[in-house]
Amino acid sequence: MPRNRRPQDREEKRGEIVAAATRLFVEEGYDPTTVARIGREAGVTSNTVYWYFKDKDEVLVAVLDALFAQFLAGVAERSAEPPVEQLLWAVTELRRVNRLITTVHARVAASESLRVWHDGFHVQVEEILRSHLAALGVPETDQDAMTRIGVFVVEGMLTHAGGAAGDRAVVETLVRSARGIAAVPSSPDSR
Amino acid sequence: MPRNRRPQDREEKRGEIVAAATRLFVEEGYDPTTVARIGREAGVTSNTVYWYFKDKDEVLVAVLDALFAQFLAGVAERSAEPPVEQLLWAVTELRRVNRLITTVHARVAASESLRVWHDGFHVQVEEILRSHLAALGVPETDQDAMTRIGVFVVEGMLTHAGGAAGDRAVVETLVRSARGIAAVPSSPDSR
């Protein structure tokens, strides 16, 4: 028997579904986008979507994978820019998929595969942030906490619009505090 | 005609519905809790809930109002404690309703009244945080940005469990950076 006979087709169709879902999820949101609609845009019936994906959440995971890969490529391209500019670019970029990030948070409780994706996402983002902090001179003892703070601030900025000036102020203050932490050693009685 | 004839009853029943919804929303979450279930726990049919509330989101707003009032009372009681302890208490407290906060973010796009509630909530929380920052000596020019950072960090801690030690490290680092910002004036070329 022919092993892997036209595996291309399967990936193609799957890709079309993911492409349709990506556009719809980003533009209209996860909840308002029905599985039927995703199918229609990809030229199939809603049931067919279930031949390629276990459920709607699996479609979301595939969409997130695609979007995150794009994002990582953008990050790599800008690795030479100053930290503030890099962060502001990341915020602008992630804001386009802001609604989806919120959806992920809302659905991790209901979907195991989404939880797995979310955890992996954080590990990667934290790794990137940590290397930046190290470059800024933040000592190892403070890197964990500062990394989490960085992630939280970026996530917060996505959910809560602040205007270009406000965004820049937040990012600059953040980078400034990282430099401050780098300059002043932590003391156990600092509270 | 008797004005306000037994307005007590209406408030009582409404209160029972809110009480039932609060318990269910906090313990099981918003989505898994059906309107029928809320009604049953309050001793009425699902339709009756719609006599007291416009829709499920309005029930949520009432629940949030109740929970937030409790929270504010707790904040007031602890106003004398050191900032780190106050923040850690707030995080522990808010974590109990973590799921609901995520739900709010997920539903602001769909529900106007929820958006209004969310905005009001932020205004109040930011006011509290700003007064703390002022007490820590953060100059006015940096208060806006630091306040937003504070809110983002607290929100992030709710969504992403970090363990007691990790939580304390984050909060201490945050307060330390606020003190650092207070000590070092901002400079326009600090990026």
Added chain:
DNA sequence: ACCTGAACACCGTTCAAGT
């Protein structure tokens, strides 16, 4: 292997009808 028509289960919401 891939796809569909039809149906199921579930849930928020509405409405006509009761007291």
Added chain:
DNA sequence: ACCTGAACACCGTTCAAGT
């Protein structure tokens, strides 16, 4: 004014049946 039984609309998901 307050409450209910019954029904509607919608949507994720499944299944038996087709090629």
